[in-house]
Amino acid sequence: MNLGIVLTLISVLCTAGPLAGAVIVYQNNPVGLVVPPEVNDLVGNGFGNMSNFGMPQLVSAVYDASQHTETLVLNFTNPVNMTFALKSAYAEVRCHEDQVFLANATLTSPVSIGPCETVNVTVVCAWTPQTESYFQTAHAGASTLNVDLTQLTINVNDVTVTLSQPLEISNIPIQV
């Protein structure tokens, strides 16, 4: 047989063979050719629906009068089957009622959140003298306050996410 024909046949078989094989294997599931089961699992487990990433819930809030700090413990559930490393978090704390700036809130230490795991995340707000005088004038006699965390920015695995909507937290103790 002519060598040229043999070489052409090799070319055609090497190129078309695997593609034809894949098409035959996936003939009953053509979508599977471009969307592997791993991607389907991810979509089914949370990435397909952003609402599965629920907002953090307040677990506790403790006011330290000597340090003038408020320590908030929030719990967060990771809905997907992968580990996140929460490296940093930052937010502006504002009074929910009149949006007066009260303090910056920062994450105390990085947190690793395993697949489908719920963890407590601790953030600290340092009240300034202006903040405390605001409590005494605008919220005199109140022992708690509703606040908004605005510009909430988190760094997860070096991906930075800034929420467009404020996160409201109710009944923060403000004994001054």
Place this chain on the structure above:
Amino acid sequence: MQRAINWFGLAAGITTILLIAVSLFVPWWIVQVGNGLFQINTSPLNTNFSLGGSQPFAIPIIWALNLASILTLAAGGILMLAYSLVPAKPYGRKLLDFSYKKPLYAVVFFVVSLLTLIIVVRSAFGIDIPIIGAQTVQLPQSMTFGTTITALVTANFAWPFWLAIAAAGLCVGARLFHERAIAGKQSSLYFPSAPPLPPSPN
């Protein structure tokens, strides 16, 4: 009579086979989003994706294209080796013409595919993926429901990519020096042996 060998072809064949072996394990181009949040390892011979450090997974149609590349390059490498040992045979030129283009096509196809992918992603989604180096990328807010998401994207070529370029260069070299090889001159021209000693004066 000295046997004609195309040394460039021999080196090209060996390099091509070596390239296939290493490319199964080491990608040519690696792009990472965030710190291991999402990673693409790609080459014409093996492409896989990894999310959050999970087990890498492949897309079946890309896997089939990769397998086609493996078979094509393997055929090219083997036939280049066969040719390099018998360049003066009547079928030598056909073996050479079949095999020398394969690594070159693989490199060109790979680079063109990367550039096309980057241009398409930039045009369609406004996301600027670097081809080499690190860049902070912000996802369009239309994709993120108003939330601002920025990620550090790093991309780099790994050493098998440069090996592929070397293999393609050696293949082109084999083609260029085919005529010298069949004339049996290549050995003395490019791999010189020691010059003959001058006659002794006595």
